[in-house]
Amino acid sequence: MHAAAQGGISEVTSDSTADRSEVIGEVFDAAFGELMAAEPAAFRRKFRKMAASPFAFYRGSAALFYNDVHALDDPFLNERTSRVWIHGDLHAENFGTYMSSDGRLVFNVNDFDEAYVGPFTWDLRRLVASLALLGRAKALSDAFITTLVEACVRAYLDKIRLLTGEVSAASLLTLDTTTGVVHAFLQKARRATRVELLDELTVLESHDRRFARIDGASLVDDETRGGVLEAFERYLDTLPPARRDRPVSLTVKDVVLRRGVGIGSAGLPSYSLLLEGMTEALDNDVVLYMKQAQVPAVGRFIDDERIRGYFRHQGHRTAVSQRALQAHADIWVGHTELAGVGQFVAEVSPYAQDLDWSEVDEPDEMLALVEDLGRSTARMHAVADDESELDLVSFSTEEAIHEAIAADEKGFVEGLVDFAHGYGARVHHDHQLFVDLFRNGQIIPMD
Numbered sequence: 001m002h003a004a005a006q007g008g009i010s011e012v013t014s015d016s017t018a019d020r021s022e023v024i025g026e027v028f029d030a031a032f033g034e035l036m037a038a039e040p041a042a043f044r045r046k047f048r049k050m051a052a053s054p055f056a057f058y059r060g061s062a063a064l065f066y067n068d069v070h071a072l073d074d075p076f077l078n079e080r081t082s083r084v085w086i087h088g089d090l091h092a093e094n095f096g097t098y099m100s101s102d103g104r105l106v107f108n109v110n111d112f113d114e115a116y117v118g119p120f121t122w123d124l125r126r127l128v129a130s131l132a133l134l135g136r137a138k139a140l141s142d143a144f145i146t147t148l149v150e151a152c153v154r155a156y157l158d159k160i161r162l163l164t165g166e167v168s169a170a171s172l173l174t175l176d177t178t179t180g181v182v183h184a185f186l187q188k189a190r191r192a193t194r195v196e197l198l199d200e201l202t203v204l205e206s207h208d209r210r211f212a213r214i215d216g217a218s219l220v221d222d223e224t225r226g227g228v229l230e231a232f233e234r235y236l237d238t239l240p241p242a243r244r245d246r247p248v249s250l251t252v253k254d255v256v257l258r259r260g261v262g263i264g265s266a267g268l269p270s271y272s273l274l275l276e277g278m279t280e281a282l283d284n285d286v287v288l289y290m291k292q293a294q295v296p297a298v299g300r301f302i303d304d305e306r307i308r309g310y311f312r313h314q315g316h317r318t319a320v321s322q323r324a325l326q327a328h329a330d331i332w333v334g335h336t337e338l339a340g341v342g343q344f345v346a347e348v349s350p351y352a353q354d355l356d357w358s359e360v361d362e363p364d365e366m367l368a369l370v371e372d373l374g375r376s377t378a379r380m381h382a383v384a385d386d387e388s389e390l391d392l393v394s395f396s397t398e399e400a401i402h403e404a405i406a407a408d409e410k411g412f413v414e415g416l417v418d419f420a421h422g423y424g425a426r427v428h429h430d431h432q433l434f435v436d437l438f439r440n441g442q443i444i445p446m447d
Helices: 002-007 017-038 040-051 054-060 062-069 120-137 142-163 180-190 194-201 222-236 297-301 314-325 363-386 397-406 409-439
Strands: 084-086 095-099 105-109 116-118 202-205 208-211 252-259 269-275 286-292 334-338 341-347
Touching: 017 040, 017 062, 017 297, 017 409, 040 054, 040 409, 054 120, 054 409, 062 120, 062 297, 062 409, 084 120, 084 314, 084 363, 084 397, 095 180, 105 180, 105 363, 116 297, 120 142, 120 363, 120 409, 142 363, 142 397, 142 409, 180 363, 194 202, 194 286, 208 252, 208 269, 222 252, 222 269, 222 286, 222 334, 222 341, 286 334, 314 334, 314 341, 314 363, 363 397, 397 409
Parallel strands: none
Antiparallel strands: 084 116, 095 105, 202 208, 252 269, 269 286, 286 341, 334 341
């Protein structure tokens, strides 16, 4: 019963190969068609990266995931639990470190480009399926993958239960509250310095810093620079008042264009802005990025005008979502418009580092780490309703989630375990179909 209701394995694995190939092609065309037509070379690079492994394919195919899961029966969803701030692309590599607004290094969920308001279980489904994929890549047994998923989900449940009280600062994963892999990762981030980042991205010219003309960065003409600077001025109005009161640190010294080449940002224009730091010394300059925001994959499968109409544009959605989901978020997070298109703005921080699973192979380390991922996810789901300005979700999300799960905790865990195994197998099959479609020019013409 639980596999059908919560896991839905048979529902997402029953298509024939021909039918499934057609679904993949249709979903990719709907999600990426316009951008592929505008930037075909960027998408060929994106798709080659996705072809490298099932996990890489999974990272780049959130739209396919939501196409599969949006219509599944789910007994743990109701009016409230279907209307929670969610990450939208919660896989096992979208966790990492950041420097909070109060100066603490925090391990938490990162990369909020796909964030939206929707069913909380969609985040958990996406996370546990990614754990199954990682487990397969590390040649772990199905039994141990089950143990990993159970550990993650139970840690989530325990944290949600604790958070039905007051969400306290002590619940953050920081240097003072962590051990093992996460603690070592925070210590590594602590050793990063702003000077190292600036030396990597900039050069000294006429006694001041300018962006280095490295691969991926290109000069902008005067008209483009003027437009970016006007957008930057509008962005300043979206910052906390304390940040706007420091004029020295808001002087733009240089601007370059970068084209997104990652799995999630292929072809999207992004501008890097070099700002004077808190003083005129050269060691505390700040680098911001201003990038074109896009419609989140999950948003295509949630037909709710109350949610859609809440956001002025996709840059606004991304910024508001990050502030909602990330406790003490980056003080540079904001939004603006450039040529009528929504932009998301944030700092290129030396302390923002992505979780690296490549050296996490010991079973005890993996178990402790996935428990921390579960706790981080629970805190993310719980923290948004504490932001009084964010009235889109006006109820206690942790209480709503806890109430929905408490009726059948065993079924909740078992259903997510079943889903992880079933969807992990589905992704392996889909990956090969995708590779064949791509290399034969059936998704995008080959160069």
